[in-house]
Amino acid sequence: MSRRPTYQGRVLPRPDEEVVDQGLNFDLGTLDRRRMLRLLGLGGAALGLAACSTTDSTTASASTSASAGTSTGEIPDETAGPYPGDGSNGPNVLAQSGIVRSDIRSSFGTASGTAEGVPMTLELTVTDLADGGKPFANVAVYVWHCDREGRYSLYSDGVTSENYLRGVQIADASGVVRFTSVFPACYTGRWPHVHFEVYPDQASITDAGNAIATSQVALPKATCDAVYATSGYESSVSTLSQVSLTDDNVFGDDGGASQLGTVTGDVAGGFAVSLTVPVDTRTEPGGGQAPGGAPPSGAPRR
Known part of the structure; x- marks a missing residue:
């Protein structure tokens, strides 16, 4: 599939419009998604996760x-x-x-x-x-x-x-x-x-x-x-x-x-x-790696 246009590594949800016109979700995308939900007091319920x-x-x-x-x-x-x-x-x-x-x-x-x-x-x-x-x-x-x-x-x-x-x-x-x-x-x-x-x-x-x-x-x-x-x-x-x-x-x-x-x-x-x-390609991926270098001793923890 073709690569979607990006700005500073982030996928543009409205590729035909200016960066400033990408919408509120795009502007907030640089913040950690889960942390933002907590700050808004929404917690896990905002994700609509069922038990x-x-x-x-x-x-x-x-x-x-x-x-x-x-x-x-x-x-x-x-x-x-x-x-x-x-x-x-x-x-x-x-x-x-x-x-x-x-x-x-x-x-x-x-x-x-x-x-x-x-x-x-x-x-x-x-x-x-x-x-x-x-x-x-x-x-x-x-x-x-x-x-x-x-x-x-x-x-x-x-x-x-x-x-x-x-x-x-x-x-x-x-x-x-x-x-x-x-x-x-x-x-x-x-x-x-x-x-x-x-x-x-x-x-x-x-x-x-x-x-x-x-x-x-x-x-x-x-x-x-x-x-x-x-x-x-x-x-x-x-x-x-x-x-x-x-x-x-x-x-x-x-x-x-x-x-x-x-x-x-x-x-x-x-x-x-x-x-x-x-x-959702409209949000910035937040997954990452543990600190680099040699694997820690003992059993892995991630």
């Missing part, structure tokens, strides 16, 4: 299903964390041939490792709020997450030479991208999650500054309980008991209401996670 509930079974043998809340606003901007692999903090896997793929379980290029774990498919449906909420076809979506040991490829000890659990897909006419992966671990200090960035098109993915949205998918507790009761996820049992969605430093603003994936499936057959991702 969500889960009624899953917590046994490993039972089928697990959870419903995500709906949102009338754009997906919350979140940090990409210290291990993005998008060139903003060290390695840039997005510049490598082979990154556009649907099955992200194995490394590609000169790497050969494969991440083990309970099978998981991830489906994201991207919508374009600047175009009335229509499917956002042809955007590129980059997804990454930790393995069942809580390690991030390219960064964590033991897997710095691997690039598994990272991949890009191009949205179809319905705005949908699908990935085949494994269920991630729960590591110290964070609720189980999947990172993603949305880019205008495939050609723009090599520069992290081109991302039009950066966010994360939260995984329902009942599903996590079922997965973490299986072999290979033992360390996640205790770490999950020490965190919650409401206390998480990313999802705590609204308990993950607009980022909690809908999950179906079971341990034996694998789980299918889905989430609708509304993107």
